Structures are given as structure tokens and as C-alpha cells.
Amino acid sequence: MTLKSCMTPKERVLCALDHKEGDRVPLVLLFSYYGAKVLDMSIQDYFSNPENIIKAQVLLQEKYQTDCYYAFYYAALELEAFGGRVLFSEDGPPNNDGYVIHDRSDIFDLSIPDVATNPHLQKVIATIKGLKLKAGEAIPIIGGVIAPFSLPVLQMGFEAYLNLIYFDPEGFNVLMEKNSSFCIAWANAQIEAGASAIGYSNPLASPNIIERKTYLEKGYPIDQKTLSKIKGSKAMHLASGIALPVMDDLMTLDIHAVGIGPEDSLAELKIKSKGKVALLGNLNGLEMVHWSERTIKEKVKHLIQIAGQSGGLLISDSHGEIPWQVPDSVLQVISETLRQEGTYPIH
Amino acid sequence: MEQVQADQKKFWHALVEIDRIQASEIFQTYYEANRIQELEWLISDTLRQIGDSWQQGDLSLAQVYMSGTICEALVEQYLSDQPIKYPSLPRMGIAVLQDQHVLGKRIFSSILRAHGIKLIDLGEGLSPETIVQITMDQEVKVLLISTLMLHSAMKVKKVIALFEAHNYSVQVFAGGAPFRLDDTLWQEVGLKYSYSTATEFVKAIKSGVLG
Numbered sequence: 371m372t373l374k375s376c377m378t379p380k381e382r383v384l385c386a387l388d389h390k391e392g393d394r395v396p397l398v399l400l401f402s403y404y405g406a407k408v409l410d411m412s413i414q415d416y417f418s419n420p421e422n423i424i425k426a427q428v429l430l431q432e433k434y435q436t437d438c439y440y441a442f443y444y445a446a447l448e449l450e451a452f453g454g455r456v457l458f459s460e461d462g463p464p465n466n467d468g469y470v471i472h473d474r475s476d477i478f479d480l481s482i483p484d485v486a487t488n489p490h491l492q493k494v495i496a497t498i499k500g501l502k503l504k505a506g507e508a509i510p511i512i513g514g515v516i517a518p519f520s521l522p523v524l525q526m527g528f529e530a531y532l533n534l535i536y537f538d539p540e541g542f543n544v545l546m547e548k549n550s551s552f553c554i555a556w557a558n559a560q561i562e563a564g565a566s567a568i569g570y571s572n573p574l575a576s577p578n579i580i581e582r583k584t585y586l587e588k589g590y591p592i593d594q595k596t597l598s599k600i601k602g603s604k605a606m607h608l609a610s611g612i613a614l615p616v617m618d619d620l621m622t623l624d625i626h627a628v629g630i631g632p633e634d635s636l637a638e639l640k641i642k643s644k645g646k647v648a649l650l651g652n653l654n655g656l657e658m659v660h661w662s663e664r665t666i667k668e669k670v671k672h673l674i675q676i677a678g679q680s681g682g683l684l685i686s687d688s689h690g691e692i693p694w695q696v697p698d699s700v701l702q703v704i705s706e707t708l709r710q711e712g713t714y715p716i717h
Numbered sequence: 718m719e720q721v722q723a724d725q726k727k728f729w730h731a732l733v734e735i736d737r738i739q740a741s742e743i744f745q746t747y748y749e750a751n752r753i754q755e756l757e758w759l760i761s762d763t764l765r766q767i768g769d770s771w772q773q774g775d776l777s778l779a780q781v782y783m784s785g786t787i788c789e790a791l792v793e794q795y796l797s798d799q800p801i802k803y804p805s806l807p808r809m810g811i812a813v814l815q816d817q818h819v820l821g822k823r824i825f826s827s828i829l830r831a832h833g834i835k836l837i838d839l840g841e842g843l844s845p846e847t848i849v850q851i852t853m854d855q856e857v858k859v860l861l862i863s864t865l866m867l868h869s870a871m872k873v874k875k876v877i878a879l880f881e882a883h884n885y886s887v888q889v890f891a892g893g894a895p896f897r898l899d900d901t902l903w904q905e906v907g908l909k910y911s912y913s914t915a916t917e918f919v920k921a922i923k924s925g926v927l928g
Contacts, residue, residue: 457842459815462868466817467842528820532779536735581733581777610898612774632898633774656867656899693867 379437442514502564513560517572518549576611785827807858813841
């Protein structure tokens with residue numbers, strides 16, 4: 371039996387990130403609040419104890435033969451760290467309940483959370499440490515942060531933030547400095563705890579949300595500075611937004627992969643990214659709720675055929691977390707199809 | 718006509734470049750010349766083009782939002798004393814189901830108001846039960862629901878069922894990212910129509926869909 375035929379998930383993922391063909395295309399299904407479903411508990415209870423996330427991640431990885439553990443809780447956790455509140459629902463990701471920035475002066479008064487003492491952040495650190503004990507060197511652990519350029523949507527609301535971007539350069543710059551300092555400290559704490567890579571969630575980098583010209587002027591410099599100071603592998607995720615129009619720009623950042631959206635042109639992205647950054651995606655997490663077995667097989671095979679050659683592909687959903695509504699049967703068929711069709715060399 | 722079309726291009730550029738001053742100057746020129754009908758065409762056609770461009774992926778959500786709010790502010794400033802454009806329209810309200818993010822609601826409201834269509838803001842972060850109650854209390858007969866997350870979008874079905882249980886007659890429309898990313902979702906939750914953009918919805922209103 372060759373080394374190639376019995377790769378660990380970590381070896382498989384590293385091959386993909388290095389643009390080499392391992393034993394098969396890696397499967398990186400990102401289960402966040404979905405873990406509550408498999409443990410049959412409420413989402414609020416689930417996130418109250420790191421042991422729950424650890425247990426669920428181990429179960430899900432074994433069940434679907436995925437190639438990672440996912441330590442990311444929910445985006446609004448960073449808002450909690452800044453002193454905000456979160457609303458838990460019965461079947462969706464926890465969402466922000468209000469904001470921490472209500473007027474301009476709040477930006478200047480905003481305190482950056484201390485990662486070492488913040489209880490919300492320390493829950494995630496405990497989760498990563500617990501997962502590391504389970505994973506050893508075999509399974510990569512993916513942590514997550516919200517990019518400084520995207521976090522203000524949670525901190526102050528989309529409308530107020532757009533007005534800040536376009537009409538208040540001083541306020542914008544102050545907020546970006548604070549968010550960047552926090553993001554760097556938070557990401558590095560996760561790496562130190564045992565995370566192998568950091569998912570850098572940045573939907574506002576997508577031209578679906580902010581036009582390229584404004585992103586390059588306002589967002590790109592802060593991403594460049596922040597990412598250069600985060601240790602370890604980084605993947606930028608655009609949370610279902612299209613990446614192609616900014617792909618050349620993103621590839622100049624210190625990242626190893628880009629999470630791409632369902633509306634992206636896979637073939638064009640593969641040509642651009644081959645040998646440079648890996649593609650993470652792009653199964654439509656919303657549509658997959660009602661995919662037939664035939665559709666799943668077609669979608670997975672298509673993805674492998676178009677983007678799997680020469681490594682550089684990690685199959686995942688397009689948004690960065692599997693929705694609660696996705697049935698177990700769909701995930702099983704995704705996993706089986708990948709193992710059948712995603713073995714290298716791809717025919 | 719050529720001049721109007723040239724000005725429309727300038728207006729379009731001003732909006733997508735988020736140049737409030739240039740947009741206002743063009744608007745003011747037409748207003749001071751009492752060219753109100755041309756001004757209304759300027760707004761409606763430009764917003765239609767912006768909506769279409771966004772649909773095609775050529776413009777960002779931020780540009781759509783800023784265009785809508787710039788137009789809404791100009792309409793408010795210059796045209797608020799004009800006669801009501803669609804006096805026979807039923808009472809229309811807009812709400813955000815479960816989520817707190819109001820950008821979609823704001824975009825829709827701004828664009829409709831820029832077309833002279835008033836929407837009652839019913840609020841955000843609302844449960845299906847609350848949306849139904851507020852709709853009935855406000856005697857809204859056309860309800861627009863904005864959603865951000867899939868689990869919220871799925872609850873549109875519950876909203877429709879609750880209206881039926883109350884025997885309350887209302888036309889329900891819904892939109893937001895989940896409907897954009899899954900183009901069969903509107904049927905799954907029991908909606909009768911699907912509109913991708915606010916300007917498409919305005920077109921439908923003008924063609925009498927709402928009766």
C-alpha cells in the first residue's frame with residue numbers, strides 16, 4: 371500500500387493547497403451550528419459548552435469522511451466579544467441582536483476585546499485545544515475570523531457602514547485599525563491553540579456587495595496588512611459572493627485558498643488560480659436542501675472535472691457553513707460521490 | 718430627447734459613482750425647468766438599468782443601495798408635493814422576517830419611493846406571528862417580506878399559512894439572498910410570483926399585477 375493510497379485528511383488537504391494531486395480531492399464540509407442537529411440539542415445549548423462542538427465535529431468527520439474539523443462557532447460571536455448580544459433561533463445560525471456602534475462617537479470609544487480574557491473567545495480556544503487532542507497530526511482544524519472590512523456589518527449595520535465607507539474616511543480608518551488589531555490577535559490565538567488554518571470571512575470583498583474600485587481603495591489595504599500578520603494558512607471566503615472579478619487582486623494577498631460562490635465561473639477561476647491559490651467550494655448550500663441523488667452526483671462530478679486537475683480544489687459548500695435544512699442523505703451522497711469520482715488521477 | 722438621454726447617462730454615472738452632488742445638479746436642472754415628467758422618466762429608467770446591471774453582476778449591492786437612497790432623497794426634496802402617482806394601489810407594507818439586517822428592505826423601499834410608491838415600514842427581526850399581526854393591524858393588503866437567511870425564508874410558508882388561518886386577504890411577496898441563490902425557493906414556500914429586483918416589481922405594479 372503506497373503512502374498516496376492511505377493519506378490522512380491533513381496530508382490530503384496539504385496536497386490540495388500545494389497544487390498537487392494526493393489520493394483524492396479533499397472534502398471540507400463546514401459544519402457549524404449543524405452540530406446541534408446531530409447531537410439533538412438546541413443551538414443555544416450546543417454553543418454553551420465546547421465539549422458539544424468537539425463531540426459533534428468528531429462524529430461528523432467520521433460519518434461523512436470529511437477532511438477537517440471546523441472550530442468556527444458563528445459570525446456574531448465576534449459581536450459578543452465586543453459586548454454585543456446574539457439571538458439564537460431553532461434552526462438557523464445565531465444572529466446579532468442589535469449593534470455595538472450606534473453613532474460616530476462609539477467608533478472612537480470602541481474597546482478591542484482582550485482574547486486572553488474574553489469568555490466568548492476563550493470558548494472557541496478551548497474547543498480548538500480539545501479538537502487538537504482528538505486530531506493529533508491527522509486532521510486539520512479550521513478556525514475562523516471575520517475580516518476587519520466585513521465585521522462592521524455586525525458592529526453597526528449595513529446601511530450605517532456603507533455611509534461610513536463612502537462618506538466618513540476618518541471614522542472608517544479608525545474602525546479598520548481597531549478591527550485589524552483584533553482580527554490579527556484573534557486569528558493568531560486560534561493558531562497557537564492548535565488551528566491549522568484560518569478561514570477569513572470577507573463577503574464585502576465580493577463585487578456582489580461592494581464594487582471592485584471601492585474594495586481596492588478601502589478594503590484591500592486592510593486585508594493586505596491583516597493577512598500578512600496572521601500566522602499559518604489562510605483561506606479567504608466570500609460567503610456565496612462571486613470572486614472572479616477580484617480574483618487577480620485576491621491572489622496577491624497572503625492566502626492559500628479562496629472560497630468561491632455558486633454563481634462563479636468555475637472554469638475561468640481554475641485557469642486563473644491554477645498553481646497559485648486553491649479553490650474552496652462551491653456546492654450551493656441553499657439549493658442542496660432539495661437536491662436529488664442524481665443532481666448531487668452531477669454537481670460533484672462537474673466540480674471535480676472542471677477544477678480538480680493538478681490539485682488546488684477542496685470541495686465545500688459555497689457559503690462557509692452547511693444549513694440546518696440540508697438532509698443527512700444529501701451529505702452522504704456528496705461524500706460517496708467524492709470518494710468514487712474524486713480519486714486521483716481524475717479521468 | 719437626445720439631451721434627455723445624454724443626461725440620463727450622466728445621471729446613471731453619478732448614481733453608480735455615488736456622486737450625490739452631480740446627481741442633485743442634474744435633478745435640480747430638470748425641476749427648475751418644470752420638466753417633471755422627464756425627471757420621473759430619468760429616475761425610473763436609471764433605477765431600472767441599475768437593477769438590471771446588478772442582476773447581471775455588473776454592479777454591487779452597495780451601488781444599488783446608494784443609488785436608491787440618493788434618488789429617494791431627491792424625490793423627497795423636490796417631488797414630495799407632486800400628486801400621488803398610484804392612488805388606487807392597495808396599502809403596501811414591508812418587513813424583515815426574523816433577521817436584523819435591513820439593507821434589502823431599505824433598498825426596496827428607496828426604489829419604490831423614488832417611483833412615487835409609498836411603503837409602510839413594518840419593522841425587522843419579526844417572527845411570522847408578529848408579521849401577520851402587524852400586517853392585519855395596519856390593514857396592509859400587499860406585504861413585501863425581506864429575508865437574509867435560509868431558515869427565515871422557509872418561514873414565509875408559515876406567514877402565508879397564518880394569513881389563511883386568519884382568513885385575511887393579502888398578497889405576499891418575498892425576496893432576499895436565499896431567493897436569489899435558489900431560484901425555486903419562491904415556489905417551495907408558496908409564493909405566487911417572483912421578482913428579482915425592486916424595479917421589476919415596480920414594472921409589475923404598473924402593469925396592474927396588484928389590481
